[in-house]
Amino acid sequence: MKKKLTIALVAHDRRKADMIDWVKVHAPCLSQHRLVCTGTTGRLVAQAFADAGIDADVECMNSGPMGGDAEIAAMVVRNEIDLAVFLIDDLNAQPHEADIQMLLRQCRLHNVPIACNRISADLMISSSLWDDPSYKPIEQSYIRFDRK
Ligand SMILES: O=C(CO)COP(=O)(O)O
Secondary structure (H helix, E strand, O other): OOOEEEEEEEHHHHHHHHHHHHHOOOHHHHHHOEEOHHHHHHHHHHHHHHHHHOOEEEEEOOHHOOOOOHOOOOOOOOOOOOEEEEOOOOOOOOOOOOHHHHHHHHHHHOOOOEOOOOEEEEEHHOOOOHHOOOOOOOOOOOOOOOOO
C-alpha cells in the first residue's frame, strides 16, 4: 500500500492474544502506517514490534476503561482515523460499555471502516481501494423512509 494510514488498534483483554497475533502477521505492512492504540493494547503492540526488530510508529492513549476508547472516538470525529481494528470481548461485560458503543457509533456515523474480527481486519488492510484515486467512499444516507 502506498498511502500512509492512521490505524486505530483496540483489543479487550481476552482478545489481546488475537490482536498481537494479527499484528505479527501484518507487521511489515502495519509498520508503514501510524498506529493509535488504547493503552494496554498499544504497549503490547509496541512490544511485539520490538521483539520482531521492526520499527513502528505506535501511539498509546489511555487504557480503555480510563477513556482510551473515548480518545480514539474523538479522533474519529476529527477525521484523524482511516481504519479501526477493534477486537471486542463479546462474552464478558465491560465496565466502560458506554465508551465502547460510542467508538463503534462514531465509526459508523463518520464512515470509518471498523473491523471487529480478524477476517474483516484481513480484508480491510489488504484492500486495493486504499490506493485507488477513483474510489470515493459514499457518505451515509439518513433519508427518512416513508411507508406508502
Ligand atoms: O478496553 C479496551 C477497549 O474497550 C482496551 O483497552 P486497553 O488496550 O487499555 O486494554
